[in-house]
Amino acid sequence: xxxxxxxVLAELAPRHPELLLLSGDLGFxxxxxxxxxxPRQFLNAGVAEQNMTGIAAGLALEGHxxxxxxxxxxxxLRCLExxxxxxxxxKANVRMVCIGGGMSYGQVGMSHHATEDLAIxxxxxxxxxxxxxxxxxxxxxxxxxxxxxxxxxLRLDKSAAPACQTPEERFKAGSMRVVREGRDVTxxxxxxxxxxxxLAAAELAERGISSRVLSVHTLKPLDAGALVKAATExxxxxxxxxxAVDGGLGGAVAEVLLxxxxxxxxxxxxxxxxxxxxxxxxxxxLRAVYSLDAPSILRVVTEQLAVPVS
Amino acid sequence: xxxxxxxxxxDLARRIRIxxxxxxxxxxxxxxxxxxxxxxxxxxxxxxxLHVDPADPGGPHxxxxxxxxxxxxxxxxxxxxxxxxxxxxxxxxxxxxxSELSGHVSHLLPGVDVSTGSLGHGLPLAAGMAYAGQLKxxxxxxxxxxxxxxxxxxxxxxxxxxxxxxxxQNLVAIIDYNRIQGIAPVSQVLELEPFAEKWKAFGWSVRxxxxxxxxxxxxxxxxxxxxxxxxxxxxxRTTKGKGVSFMEHSVLxxxxxxxxxxxxxxLAELEGRP
Numbered sequence: 379x380x381x382x383x384x385x386v387l388a389e390l391a392p393r394h395p396e397l398l399l400l401s402g403d404l405g406f407x408x409x410x411x412x413x414x415x416x417p418r419q420f421l422n423a424g425v426a427e428q429n430m431t432g433i434a435a436g437l438a439l440e441g442h443x444x445x446x447x448x449x450x451x452x453x454x455l456r457c458l459e460x461x462x463x464x465x466x467x468x469k470a471n472v473r474m475v476c477i478g479g480g481m482s483y484g485q486v487g488m489s490h491h492a493t494e495d496l497a498i499x500x501x502x503x504x505x506x507x508x509x510x511x512x513x514x515x516x517x518x519x520x521x522x523x524x525x526x527x528x529x530x531x532l533r534l535d536k537s538a539a540p541a542c543q544t545p546e547e548r549f550k551a552g553s554m555r556v557v558r559e560g561r562d563v564t565x566x567x568x569x570x571x572x573x574x575x576x577l578a579a580a581e582l583a584e585r586g587i588s589s590r591v592l593s594v595h596t597l598k599p600l601d602a603g604a605l606v607k608a609a610t611e612x613x614x615x616x617x618x619x620x621x622a623v624d625g626g627l628g629g630a631v632a633e634v635l636l637x638x639x640x641x642x643x644x645x646x647x648x649x650x651x652x653x654x655x656x657x658x659x660x661x662x663x664l665r666a667v668y669s670l671d672a673p674s675i676l677r678v679v680t681e682q683l684a685v686p687v688s
Numbered sequence: 689x690x691x692x693x694x695x696x697x698x699d700l701a702r703r704i705r706i707x708x709x710x711x712x713x714x715x716x717x718x719x720x721x722x723x724x725x726x727x728x729x730x731x732x733x734x735x736x737x738l739h740v741d742p743a744d745p746g747g748p749h750x751x752x753x754x755x756x757x758x759x760x761x762x763x764x765x766x767x768x769x770x771x772x773x774x775x776x777x778x779x780x781x782x783x784x785x786x787s788e789l790s791g792h793v794s795h796l797l798p799g800v801d802v803s804t805g806s807l808g809h810g811l812p813l814a815a816g817m818a819y820a821g822q823l824k825x826x827x828x829x830x831x832x833x834x835x836x837x838x839x840x841x842x843x844x845x846x847x848x849x850x851x852x853x854x855x856x857q858n859l860v861a862i863i864d865y866n867r868i869q870g871i872a873p874v875s876q877v878l879e880l881e882p883f884a885e886k887w888k889a890f891g892w893s894v895r896x897x898x899x900x901x902x903x904x905x906x907x908x909x910x911x912x913x914x915x916x917x918x919x920x921x922x923x924x925r926t927t928k929g930k931g932v933s934f935m936e937h938s939v940l941x942x943x944x945x946x947x948x949x950x951x952x953x954x955l956a957e958l959e960g961r962p
Contacts, residue, residue, distance in 0.1 A: 418823065421819070424849070426843075426846035426849070426850070428808075428812065428843040429815070429843055429847050429849075429850055432809055432812020432843065433812050433816035433850065435813055436814060436815060436816020436818075436820065437816045437819060437820045438816075439801070439802065439813075439816075439817060440816075440817050440820030459809075460809065460812070463805070464809055468795065
């Protein structure tokens, strides 16, 4: 996802002289090509995220479209008030980009795990929040962010669900993608963990259970129509995220469905429950530890549908 | 109206103080001491230093001003109203229900470049604006007026590093160094001395002066940048509450609202009445 993001920026930079990429002294090896080709459109702000975000807002107020780039919580929580006051209140064209969404940097430790960012960022007025699930979506969101006006947050995951777009498919920000059609259950996932949902859906199909799988690449604005359809057309809704369930995808979906009066047959939020991801391990390993992998999804679905586990 | 023979900067400073006193009295708001300490700086900036045009408040060639000490908003509103950015009558809506004139400065008003209020935000914003100006090789300057209290904030020093590293000679930080912060003197909270040396060590070109001396302020602010290739820092030694004898050098008047007899006495002093 990260490479797709940088590739799209490099493709668009010559046509968008207003585009600036700011890094908090991260991206060694990844940004080198961009820096070499577009030195006037890159700025290493140093290990100073509050200043980076304030600088980004100042640049945006002068007409630039600015991407701030760093790992995990550094471009978001570290400088949250700069995002709130300087970026969002001024409706500045700043896009905060986090690489390493969720537990991407598994072994590195909890400091580098972004597991509350979606909830916190989506509460800010005027911001759009993106958490693409595969490489194609990451590229499409980046493209969208060049033309879009106003603040945005882009969360990039190290893992990515397998590509599943059709040649004629058009990306639409704010619209969920139905990446698999089904009626017994809806699996709504955000980020690379969509891959786990797809694995679970394939396994469920073997057992005669059909799953609708939704790729929620846009957390804000959230696609209420797709959710209401899922709640009314399928047996129940399960949300899956590498993030705290409080206020994240699960919380957001619950808000939308309850307000719409659309009550799913069952509703389960899969995510971190009031815990820090403190175990050491790869992203894949940690998903199993925190019951977010395909077998865990399979178990939750079969429990909810009261299907005997074979 | 400016009377013949009266220095326009001094006259504007007096008007800013009187407006701010009335606004804080009517609004029941705070920070009059911090407004008075920078009233002369604002007055000099808005009487011949800043290239701004009330008829085109967002014009691309204007000088930018970031009031990082956003709690002095009433002082900036008064300067802008006196310069014709909006009617002077609007000032008395300050702090009133439904007003645009919030206690901390708001960019919803013409002539205000950015909203501030949380300390330590202004210098990064100003540095970003200055960097954009440098990229365009634009001729305008970006001024940032800071309090000494917000030099406690790490983000201020992050921006100080950044501005010097990038040689932002179009950036000017003016520090209202009144030596009294929210609830105690700087010397008791977090000592900033040697203050000018800190800015020098961060790579800025620094000048110090009496922040109530209009001649000195005008002299330094017409000599920008202080050094080619460096951001300029003006350490303005000021008196908190300047202009009203019983408010001067007082921690009390950071938050206290001028009311009743205190308001009358303050107004009389500012208007030069016995």
